[in-house]
Amino acid sequence: MNQSFYVGALGAGSCSSKISVIANNLANINNNGFKPKTAVFSNLIRYNLNDTPDAETKLHSGAGMKVQRTYTSFDPAGMTQTGSPFDYAIAEPNAFFMVQDPATGAVSYTRNGHFYRAEREDGFYLMTDSGKMVLDQNRSPLRAEVEDVERLLAEMSGGDDAEEEYENEEEDENRPRISLYTFANPSRLISVGDNEFVPGDTGAEPLLLENPVMTPGALENSGTDMAKEMTKLIECQRAFTYALRMVTTSDEIEGTINTLRG
Structure with a gap:
C-alpha cells in the first residue's frame, strides 16, 4: 500500500514539472528565435527490469515515472x-x-x-x-x-x-x-x-x-505552437488529477484498514 502512495505522489510531481515546462513555452510565444522544450519521462520500473539483478544503478527499486530530461529542438520556425x-x-x-x-x-x-x-x-x-x-x-x-x-x-x-x-x-x-x-x-x-x-x-x-x-x-519567430502546448497542458492536467486520485484512494483504503484493526 505504501507503494501506491509513492507512485501517485511521484506521478503528480512529474506532471507538475511538465506543466512548468509548458508554461515556460507559452510565456515565450512572442520571443524571437525561442525554441520550445519538451519534457521526457522515464518509466522507473522498466528502468530496473532492463538491467541485471546485481547492477548498481541510481534507481535500485521503485515504480512510477520521473522527468528524465527536457529536450529542445533547434529546427527553424517561421x-x-x-x-x-x-x-x-x-x-x-x-x-x-x-x-x-x-x-x-x-x-x-x-x-x-x-x-x-x-x-x-x-x-x-x-x-x-x-x-x-x-x-x-x-x-x-x-x-x-x-x-x-x-x-x-x-x-x-x-x-x-x-x-x-x-x-x-x-x-x-x-x-x-x-x-x-x-x-x-x-x-x-x-x-x-x-x-x-x-x-x-x-x-x-x-x-x-x-x-x-x-x-x-x-x-x-518563436517555435512555440499554441495549439500543441494547450493540448499537452490538458493531457498533463488530467494525468495530475488521476495521480492525486490514486493517492486519495490509497489513503481511504489505509483508513478503512486501520478502522477494522481497531
Missing part, C-alpha cells in the same frame, strides 16, 4: 519581415549566432537575430538587446561602422549593385562578416536564460558554418 538592417533570421537547423558578454568575456549562443548598432569607446559594434557583442567568423566583435553596415548589407543581398561596388576590391576570406556556428551534438546545449545557450560539455567545440543560410531584414 519568419517575420522587419526591414531593419540589423535583423537576421536563421533559416537552417542547429545554427546559432555567437555572442560575448563584454564585461566577463563569457561566450554564449542564440538564434535571436535582433541586433542593433551600439557605440563603445573605440567605435560602433553590433550588439544584442542584452548588451552582448556579436562575434564574426574569427570570434572577434563585429564592428558596425557605417561602411561596415553598408558592406554587410550588400554582401547579404548579393545583387548587381554589390558586385559592381566591390568588383575591384580584393577578396579576403578573413573579412569580418555575420557568421553562424553549429554543434555536433546540439542536444547537450544548456539554456542559460535570455534565449541563450552554452555547451554542457567542456569539450563541445562550436563549428563555423561555411555557407550559413540566413535572411537579412527578418526575424525568426
Whole structure:
C-alpha cells in the first residue's frame, strides 16, 4: 500500500514539472528565435527490469515515472519581415549566432537575430538587446561602422549593385562578416536564460558554418505552437488529477484498514 502512495505522489510531481515546462513555452510565444522544450519521462520500473539483478544503478527499486530530461529542438520556425538592417533570421537547423558578454568575456549562443548598432569607446559594434557583442567568423566583435553596415548589407543581398561596388576590391576570406556556428551534438546545449545557450560539455567545440543560410531584414519567430502546448497542458492536467486520485484512494483504503484493526 505504501507503494501506491509513492507512485501517485511521484506521478503528480512529474506532471507538475511538465506543466512548468509548458508554461515556460507559452510565456515565450512572442520571443524571437525561442525554441520550445519538451519534457521526457522515464518509466522507473522498466528502468530496473532492463538491467541485471546485481547492477548498481541510481534507481535500485521503485515504480512510477520521473522527468528524465527536457529536450529542445533547434529546427527553424517561421519568419517575420522587419526591414531593419540589423535583423537576421536563421533559416537552417542547429545554427546559432555567437555572442560575448563584454564585461566577463563569457561566450554564449542564440538564434535571436535582433541586433542593433551600439557605440563603445573605440567605435560602433553590433550588439544584442542584452548588451552582448556579436562575434564574426574569427570570434572577434563585429564592428558596425557605417561602411561596415553598408558592406554587410550588400554582401547579404548579393545583387548587381554589390558586385559592381566591390568588383575591384580584393577578396579576403578573413573579412569580418555575420557568421553562424553549429554543434555536433546540439542536444547537450544548456539554456542559460535570455534565449541563450552554452555547451554542457567542456569539450563541445562550436563549428563555423561555411555557407550559413540566413535572411537579412527578418526575424525568426518563436517555435512555440499554441495549439500543441494547450493540448499537452490538458493531457498533463488530467494525468495530475488521476495521480492525486490514486493517492486519495490509497489513503481511504489505509483508513478503512486501520478502522477494522481497531
